[in-house]
Amino acid sequence: MDKQNSKYRWIVFASVLLTYLLMASQRTAPGLITDQLMNDFSITATTIGFITGVQFFVYTSLQIPMGILADRFGPNFFLILGAVITGIGTIFYSVGTHEYVLFLSRILTGLGDATIWVNMMLILGQWFHKKEFVRLVGFAGMTGSLGFLLATVPFSAWIQLLGWRGAFFSLGAIVCLCGLLLYIVLIKNPKQTFIKPVVEKEQVLRERTGIIVKRIFSNRQVWALFFCHFGVVGGYVGFISSWAVPFGMDMYGMTRSEASQLIMVGLVGAILGAPLMSWIASMFDTIKKPYITVHLIVLSSWITFLLFKGYPSIWWVIILFFLIGFGYGASALTFAAVRRSFPLEESGIVSGFANTGGFLSAVLLPIFLGTILDYVQGSSGVLQNAYYYGFIIPVVFSVIGLGGMFLFREMQATD
Numbered sequence: 308m309d310k311q312n313s314k315y316r317w318i319v320f321a322s323v324l325l326t327y328l329l330m331a332s333q334r335t336a337p338g339l340i341t342d343q344l345m346n347d348f349s350i351t352a353t354t355i356g357f358i359t360g361v362q363f364f365v366y367t368s369l370q371i372p373m374g375i376l377a378d379r380f381g382p383n384f385f386l387i388l389g390a391v392i393t394g395i396g397t398i399f400y401s402v403g404t405h406e407y408v409l410f411l412s413r414i415l416t417g418l419g420d421a422t423i424w425v426n427m428m429l430i431l432g433q434w435f436h437k438k439e440f441v442r443l444v445g446f447a448g449m450t451g452s453l454g455f456l457l458a459t460v461p462f463s464a465w466i467q468l469l470g471w472r473g474a475f476f477s478l479g480a481i482v483c484l485c486g487l488l489l490y491i492v493l494i495k496n497p498k499q500t501f502i503k504p505v506v507e508k509e510q511v512l513r514e515r516t517g518i519i520v521k522r523i524f525s526n527r528q529v530w531a532l533f534f535c536h537f538g539v540v541g542g543y544v545g546f547i548s549s550w551a552v553p554f555g556m557d558m559y560g561m562t563r564s565e566a567s568q569l570i571m572v573g574l575v576g577a578i579l580g581a582p583l584m585s586w587i588a589s590m591f592d593t594i595k596k597p598y599i600t601v602h603l604i605v606l607s608s609w610i611t612f613l614l615f616k617g618y619p620s621i622w623w624v625i626i627l628f629f630l631i632g633f634g635y636g637a638s639a640l641t642f643a644a645v646r647r648s649f650p651l652e653e654s655g656i657v658s659g660f661a662n663t664g665g666f667l668s669a670v671l672l673p674i675f676l677g678t679i680l681d682y683v684q685g686s687s688g689v690l691q692n693a694y695y696y697g698f699i700i701p702v703v704f705s706v707i708g709l710g711g712m713f714l715f716r717e718m719q720a721t722d
Contacts, residue, residue: 315500316434322492323386323427324450326485329478330393330423331454332462333416334362334544336478337400339463339567340471341553350406356677358409359549360670365417367666370659371520374425382426382433383493389422390486397479401472425659430493448639452577455547459567459574467564523660528648531714532657533664535598536641538708539605541668542701543635547573549673550680550697551628557690558618572625573632580636588640594647595717598640602712605634606705609698617695638665648718668704675700 310316337344341355377385396415403409427447466474523529547570555566580601587597608630612619619627645657676697683693 310434310497311436313500315496319430319434319492322485322488323430324447326386326390326482326489327423327427327447327450328454328457329482329485330390330420331451332458333393333397333478333482334420334458335455335547336458336462336475337413338547338549338552339458339466339563341549342556343471344409348406348409352677352680353674354406354677355549356673356675358406358413359673360545361410362413362417362420363545363666363670365414366421367663367670369418369421370425370663370666371656373421374656374659377426377429382429383489385422386426386430387486387489387493389419389426390489391419391483392416392422393419394479394481394483394486395419397475397482399479401475401479424662448581449578452574452581452636455577456571456574459571460564463564463567520656523657527714528716528718529657529660531711531716532641532644532648532661534711535602535644535708535715536638536661536665536711537668538602538705538711539634539638540665541670541672541704542605542609543573543577543631544666544669545672546676546701550676554694555624558694559621559624569624569628573628573635576629576632576634577636580633581639584637584640585643588643593717594640594644595712595715598637598644598715599709599712601634601637601640602705602709604630606702606709608634609701609705612698613695613702616691617698618691641665644715648716672700672704 337359344350344358345352345355373385393416396412396417396419399412399415400409403412431447462474462478465477468474469477551570551573552563552566555561555569556563559566561569584597584601588594591597608627611623611627615623641661642658645661649657679697679700680693683696684690
C-alpha cells in the first residue's frame with residue numbers, strides 16, 4: 308500500500324501534531340509559575356532567567372545538528388525519543404526540590420523540544436504529497452501557537468486545580484505516553500502494512516555538509532535572515548515564557564488567570580499573523596516590504612512601553628501584546644525568504660540556521676531582562692522603573708531585526 312495515498316496518513320498527521328501541541332506548550336508554561344518558583348526556592352529573577360533561557364539555548368544549539376542527524380538516520384526515532392525526553396524533563400521539573408533540578412529538567416525539555424520541528428517536517432513529507440504538504444505546513448505552524456495558547460488559561464486552571472507540581476507531573480506523563488503512541492503509529496503499525504523504501508543519501512550528505520555549512524557562515528543573505536528572525540522571535544517568546552505573567556500581576560494587580568488571558572491576546576495575534584502576512588507577501592509577490600512593515604510594527608510596540616515609562620494603560624497593553632504576537636506569527640516569512648533565496652537542497656540547513664537566530668534571542672532576553680529587574684529594583688526599590696529599563700532589551704533586539712531585514716536582498720525563487 309502506498310503511504311501517501313493511504314487513509315492511515317491522517318492518523319500519522321493527528322498523532323504528530325498532538326505531540327507537537329503538548330511539547331510546544333512546555334516552552335512557555337513555566338512562565339505561569341515564575342513568582343511561585345521564586346518564593347518556593349528562594350531564588351532571584353536572574354536565576355529564573357537562566358533556568359528559562361537554558362531550554363532555548365539547548366533548542367537553539369541543536370537545530371542544525373538535528374537536521375543533519377534526521378537526514379542521515381531518519382526522523383521517526385528522534386521524534387519518539389524527543390517526546391519521551393520532554394516528558395521526563397517535565398516530570399523532573401514537577402518533583403524538583405532545588406534550583407539545580409529545575410535547571411537540569413529544562414535542559415532535558417530543551418533537548419526533547421529540539422527534535423520536534425525538523426523531524427515533524429520530514430515525517431509529513433514522507434506521508435503526504437507535495438501539494439498536501441504545503442497546506443499542512445500551515446496547520447503545523449499554527450499548532451505551535453496553539454501549544455502556547457494551551458499554556459495560558461487552560462494550563463493556569465490546571466495549576467489551580469492540582470497545584471503547579473501536580474499539573475506539570477501529569478502533563479509530563481501524557482507527553483511520555485505520546486512517545487509510546489508515536490512508536491505504535493510511526494514504526495510498529497507501518498512495518499506490518501507498508502514497505503519502507505530504501506533511500507541512499509548518507510554518502511551525499513557526508514560529502515556536502517561541510518561545504519554547505521562553510522557557505523552559510525560566509526553568506527550575507529543567510530546572516531540577514533538570521534538577524535531578522537532574531538528580532539521578532541526573542542522579544543515575544545523570551546518575554547512570554549518568563550516575565551509576561553509577573554508583569555501583569557505586578558504592574559496591574561491581575562490574578563494569575565487574568566494575566567494568562569492577557570497573554571492569550573498575543574497568541575491570537577500570532578495565530579493570525581502567519582497566514583495573513585504570507586497571503587499578503589504572495590499576493591504582492593514580495594517578502595521584503597511586508598516583512599519590513601512587520602518589523603516596524605514590533606519595534607514601535609516595544610518603544611511604546613518605553614514611552615509610557617513601562618506602565619501603559621491596560622487597553623494599550625492589550626493592543627501591544629496583540630501586535631507583538633502578530634509579528635511573531637509573521638516570522639514564518641523568514642522561511643518563505645529562505646525558500647526563495649536558496650536552492651531546495653540547501654534550504655533545510657539555512658532554515659535551521661535562521662531558526663537558531665530566533666531562539667538565540669529567546670535565550671538571551673530572559674537572562675538580560677531578569678538581571679536588569681534585579682539590579683534596578685534593588686537599587687531604586689521601584690518595580691515600575693525596573694520594568695521600564697527592562698523593556699530596553701526587546702527594543703534593541705527589534706532594531707537588530709529591522710537591520711537584518713534591510714540587509715536582506717529580494718530574490719526570485721531558485722526552484
